Amino acid sequence: MTTDTPVLTIDGPSGSGKGTISRLVAQRLGWHYLDSGALYRAIGLAAGWADIDLDDHGALVRCTFDTRIGFRDDGDELRVLVNDVDATGELRTETAGAAASAIAAIPEVRAALKDRQRAFRQPPGLVADGRDMGTVIFPDAPFKVFMTASADERAQRRYKQLNDKGVSVTLDGLLREILARDARDAQRAVAPLRPAEDAVRIDTTGLSIPEVVEQVLAQVAR
Ligand SMILES: Nc1ncnc2c1ncn2[C@@H]1O[C@H](COP(=O)(O)OP(=O)(O)OP(=O)(O)O)[C@@H](O)[C@H]1O
Numbered sequence: 001m002t003t004d005t006p007v008l009t010i011d012g013p014s015g016s017g018k019g020t021i022s023r024l025v026a027q028r029l030g031w032h033y034l035d036s037g038a039l040y041r042a043i044g045l046a047a048g049w050a051d052i053d054l055d056d057h058g059a060l061v062r063c064t065f066d067t068r069i070g071f072r073d074d075g076d077e078l079r080v081l082v083n084d085v086d087a088t089g090e091l092r093t094e095t096a097g098a099a100a101s102a103i104a105a106i107p108e109v110r111a112a113l114k115d116r117q118r119a120f121r122q123p124p125g126l127v128a129d130g131r132d133m134g135t136v137i138f139p140d141a142p143f144k145v146f147m148t149a150s151a152d153e154r155a156q157r158r159y160k161q162l163n164d165k166g167v168s169v170t171l172d173g174l175l176r177e178i179l180a181r182d183a184r185d186a187q188r189a190v191a192p193l194r195p196a197e198d199a200v201r202i203d204t205t206g207l208s209i210p211e212v213v214e215q216v217l218a219q220v221a222r
Pocket residue numbers: 012013014015016017018019020021037097157158160161204207208209212
């Protein structure tokens with residue numbers, strides 16, 4: 001790990017805009033980008049492919065170490081390769097999010113992913129988004145943001161995102177899924193979703209994507 005390389009951490013609940021904003025901010029700064037949620041989603045998917053029981057923590061840890069996860073930004077979005085298969089579409093579903101949230105509550109899985117996440121810290125800098133980037137993975141990061149938005153707005157955003165992709169969902173169902181995932185992520189014993197003490201909070205409710213990007217960049221400039 002290159003500890004003198006700057007890191008901007010962006011943590012927050014599902015649908016707050018972390019992924020979208022982190023990728024754009026990383027592009028503007030010319031820094032690397034870590035989508036840590038995609039790692040948990042990929043392990044959840046690989047564990048499903050291998051039919052691993054969620055109670056079999058030993059097998060889950062082996063799966064965490066053995067699964068190859070690659071990222072490729074095609075200009076439109078960050079594509080994720082799991083064991084060399086492009087699984088981007090499957091990984092973005094709420095089902096994959098819920099599976100990721102379930103395995104993310106297992107301490108051994110989190111421990112097995114630590115070094116892999118820290119290895120993304122490479123010059124000239126890193127933008128890392130997730131739930132514990134500022135609290136556990138990069139506690140010494142000089143820039144930390146905790147991003148929120150009202151639950152209704154987060155559900156609306158996800159609804160629009162999925163509708164645009166032709167996925168049929170209901171707003172009520174999405175709101176329930178988002179709240180259930182947030183509760184699980186915030187209430188787990190290890191590395192729960194919470195703001196680092198030194199994080200700047202940004203509420204993105206009612207803000208456009210460019211407005212949020214500028215607010216985050218202003219934190220780094222400061
Ligand atoms: N400020 C914003 N205004 C409007 N829409 C936004 C804003 N930020 C993000 N979005 C849209 O909301 C949707 C969800 O955003 P995104 O995937 O970045 O959230 P996230 O916090 O990374 O969610 P998750 O943790 O579930 O991956 C996307 O369609 C994105 O384009």
